Amino acid sequence: MADGKVKVGIIGSQFQADIHAASLQIMPHEAEVLAIASPTAGNAAALAKRFGIPRVFTDYREMLKERDIEMVTIAAPNSLHAQMTKDIAAAGKHIVCEKPLAMTVAEGEEMIAAAKRHGVLLMYGEELFFTPKYLKAKEMADSGAFGKVYLVKQSEKHFGPHSAWFWDVNRAGGGALMDLGCHGIAFCYWFLDRSPIKSVYCQMGSYVHGDKTKAEDDSLCILEFANGAVGLVENSWARRGGMDDRIEVFGEAGCTYANLHMGNALPTYSENGYGYAVEKAPTTKGWTYPVFEELWNYGTPQELTHFARCVRGKETPKATGEDGLVVLRAIYAGYASAGEGRKIALPYLPPPGVKRPIDLWLNGASRQQRAPQ
Secondary structure, three states: OOOOOEEEEEEOOOHHHHHHHHHHHHOOOOEEEEEEEOOOHHHHHHHHHHHOOOEEEOOHHHHOOOOOOOEEEEOOOHHHHHHHHHHHHHOOOEEEEEOOOOOOHHHHHHHHHHHHHHOOOEEEEOHHHOOHHHHHHHHHHHOOOOOOEEEEEEEEEOOOOOOHHHHOHHHHOOOHHHHHHHHHHHHHHHHOOOOOEEEEEEEEEOOOOOOOOOOOOEEEEEEEEOOOOEEEEEEEOOOOOOOEEEEEEEEOOEEEEEEOOHHHEOOEEEOOOOOOOOOOOOOOOEEEOOEOOHHHHHOHHHHHHHHHHHHOOOOOOOOEHHHHHHHHHHHHHHHHHHHHOOOEEOOOOOOOOOOOOOHHHHHHHHHHHHOOO
């Protein structure tokens, strides 16, 4: 096994790719970024210049020919995850795939199989497994602080994604549930020690952004777990005022609350505004809550450092392709639940030919509207 820093290539050049590059520089001891690949040449070159990345490619397949690159992170549209993962695996390189894992369950299964076939790791980009505040809550729960946990809540809300592709259901597969619900589902599953998800009930709607997307911009999801606990996952692209991310945990002997941003923020009033407050914040005038050490508090530097250590055999992956597949199955059940207006038991088998999770909602809602009253 090789020694030294793990050599990394990044696919993508926008918001999440920037986070990957910045995170790997925050914790530089285990990995270094050697290359970035993006079909948007100007964006790739700009990102490379900002972070001192020496190699730039407009075709990720050319980057995969670089023999010294050992791990590749995917920060690309959801519709590209499966093929990219299979190509990276075939090149003998380890994979970090951003959430959600894929567009379909079949694609997710193919990705996992490809990684196993080529003897590489498929690691799943779920930073909530590494968020310091949320890790502390998990540590307390595991020590018995709350007794038997019966309810875990996770909420992530803002006013919509940065990149245009998120709004295109053909490239994203869904809206707020697909984009943000994958975090909450994964968090509840992980917090409850990966107890199997027994059922999903979901409601969703398009309330604010119907002029730019067919996707839902708000969703509410209830998960029932085999151990008797319940997960409540709330997500929105319709919340104004910047990012809001929080958890609540309730057990027979106690509870805890964690607001990801407020404990790390400076309540600030400014008539003039200033540079940056927090992710998705539209303005810095008036009352705002600028954060510090934002990426560290999200957990992304710790996540990518952990993945690099896994490549070196120093640690075992804490977030895997299999975790991503569990989440994707629950997402499918969530869209089906919203479309059919009922709780969906797992395992859930989608109808043949479903290529986008959101179709289970869109088609189901259409059938309900056409049904005789």
